[in-house]
Amino acid sequence: MATEDERYRQSSQYRLWSFTRAGLQDLRAKTNSLAKQQIAPRLTANPPPEFLTAEEEIRLVRFHTIELIQAAQFCELPTEIRSTAAVFFRRFYVTNSVMTYPPTELLKTSLFFGCKAEGYYIRLSRLSEKLSGTTSEQILAGEFLLCQGVRFAFDVRHPLRALDGAILELQQRLPDEQSRINKAHVRAREVLKFSALLTDVYFHYTPSQIMMAALQMVDKTLVDVLVPAPPSGAGDGAAGEMHKKIIEAIASCRVMLEEEPPERMSSYWETPETIKSMKPLRKKLQRCRDPDRVDLVALQKARREQALNKEKKPAGSGEGELFGEAISREVKRRKVDTADDVFGPPMPL
Known part of the structure; x- marks a missing residue:
C-alpha cells in the first residue's frame, strides 16, 4: 500500500x-x-x-x-x-x-x-x-x-484538514490541556486562511509541512509533541537525521508564513496608506x-467569431473525385449487333 x-x-x-x-x-x-x-x-x-x-x-x-x-x-x-x-x-x-x-x-x-x-x-x-x-x-x-x-x-491539497487531524491527535495525547489546544487550533487556522495564501508556501512545501509551520507559529511545544525527537543515543543515526530535516523544513516554512501574519490584513493591507501606496503600481499597469x-x-467573442468564420473544407463533388475519374449518372446502354445475335435475324413476314 x-x-x-x-x-x-x-x-x-x-x-x-x-x-x-x-x-x-x-x-x-x-x-x-x-x-x-x-x-x-x-x-x-x-x-x-x-x-x-x-x-x-x-x-x-x-x-x-x-x-x-x-x-x-x-x-x-x-x-x-x-x-x-x-x-x-x-x-x-x-x-x-x-x-x-x-x-x-x-x-x-x-x-x-x-x-x-x-x-x-x-x-x-x-x-x-x-x-x-x-x-x-x-x-x-x-x-x-x-x-x-x-x-x-x-x-x-490544503493544510486545513491536516490541522484538524493534528488537533485530534493532540487532544488524545494531552487530555488535560484542551483549552490550550483549542486556542492554538483557532490561531493556526487563521494563519492558514491568510498567511499561506499570500506567500509562496504552496509552491515549496507539502500541506503537512505548512500545517506544522502554522502550528509552530502559535505554540512551538505542540509541534514537539507531534514530531518528537528520537530517543537519546539514536540522535546521530538515520532517525536523528530525518528529524533534523523535518524540523528544518518546518522552520523554513514558518519564516515564510511570518512574512504575512494574519494581523497584517487589518493593520497593513486595509489601511488607506497601503491602498494609496499601490496606486502608482496600478497606474503603471494601466499604461x-x-x-x-x-x-x-471582447477577446472571447473575437475568438468565437474567428472559429466560426474558418473556411470549411469543400465537400467532394461525387464518386469521380473519390475514385479519380468522372462517372456519368446515366446508365450506358450497350448496342447489340443483330448480326451477331445467337438467335439470328428476325423472321420475314
Missing part, C-alpha cells in the same frame, strides 16, 4: 506546481520578460511606457489576492472555496503576466471556478450580483484562460498592459 508521501508525489500539486525557490523566481522572471516582448509591439505610445518588473508583478498579485479574499468573505463563501480560488489565482500568474491578463477580472473568475472545483453550488447570477459592477459574461470570459493557466490541475487582452469578453 502506498504511503501518504508517495500518494502526494503522484498528485498534480506536487508534479506540476512544486518548485524550488530559485526555480520559481526564474520562472516568474521569464514570464515577465516574455510579456514585455509580446506587448511592446502592440503599444502605440511614444515613447513606450515603462514596464512592470517581476517584483512589482508579485506585489500586485499579492494585493489582488487580498481583494479576492475580501470578495470571498463578502460573498460568504466557505474557507475551502476562498483558499482554492486564491491558489488558482496565484498559480495562473506564475506563467501569465498581470500585464497580459487583467487581475481584476481573473480574481472573479477564480472565485467562481473555485466553487466548481470544490463542488460548491452557487448560481452565477447570484455571484455577479454580489460583485457590484460585474456581469455573468465577465466572470465566464476568463474561465478557459484560467483552466489553461493552471494546466487543468484542479485538485488543490503598459496588453491592449488586445484588456477586455476578456
Whole structure:
C-alpha cells in the first residue's frame, strides 16, 4: 500500500506546481520578460511606457489576492472555496503576466471556478450580483484562460484538514490541556486562511509541512509533541537525521508564513496608506498592459467569431473525385449487333 508521501508525489500539486525557490523566481522572471516582448509591439505610445518588473508583478498579485479574499468573505463563501480560488489565482500568474491578463477580472473568475472545483453550488447570477459592477459574461470570459493557466490541475491539497487531524491527535495525547489546544487550533487556522495564501508556501512545501509551520507559529511545544525527537543515543543515526530535516523544513516554512501574519490584513493591507501606496503600481499597469487582452469578453467573442468564420473544407463533388475519374449518372446502354445475335435475324413476314 502506498504511503501518504508517495500518494502526494503522484498528485498534480506536487508534479506540476512544486518548485524550488530559485526555480520559481526564474520562472516568474521569464514570464515577465516574455510579456514585455509580446506587448511592446502592440503599444502605440511614444515613447513606450515603462514596464512592470517581476517584483512589482508579485506585489500586485499579492494585493489582488487580498481583494479576492475580501470578495470571498463578502460573498460568504466557505474557507475551502476562498483558499482554492486564491491558489488558482496565484498559480495562473506564475506563467501569465498581470500585464497580459487583467487581475481584476481573473480574481472573479477564480472565485467562481473555485466553487466548481470544490463542488460548491452557487448560481452565477447570484455571484455577479454580489460583485457590484460585474456581469455573468465577465466572470465566464476568463474561465478557459484560467483552466489553461493552471494546466487543468484542479485538485488543490490544503493544510486545513491536516490541522484538524493534528488537533485530534493532540487532544488524545494531552487530555488535560484542551483549552490550550483549542486556542492554538483557532490561531493556526487563521494563519492558514491568510498567511499561506499570500506567500509562496504552496509552491515549496507539502500541506503537512505548512500545517506544522502554522502550528509552530502559535505554540512551538505542540509541534514537539507531534514530531518528537528520537530517543537519546539514536540522535546521530538515520532517525536523528530525518528529524533534523523535518524540523528544518518546518522552520523554513514558518519564516515564510511570518512574512504575512494574519494581523497584517487589518493593520497593513486595509489601511488607506497601503491602498494609496499601490496606486502608482496600478497606474503603471494601466499604461503598459496588453491592449488586445484588456477586455476578456471582447477577446472571447473575437475568438468565437474567428472559429466560426474558418473556411470549411469543400465537400467532394461525387464518386469521380473519390475514385479519380468522372462517372456519368446515366446508365450506358450497350448496342447489340443483330448480326451477331445467337438467335439470328428476325423472321420475314
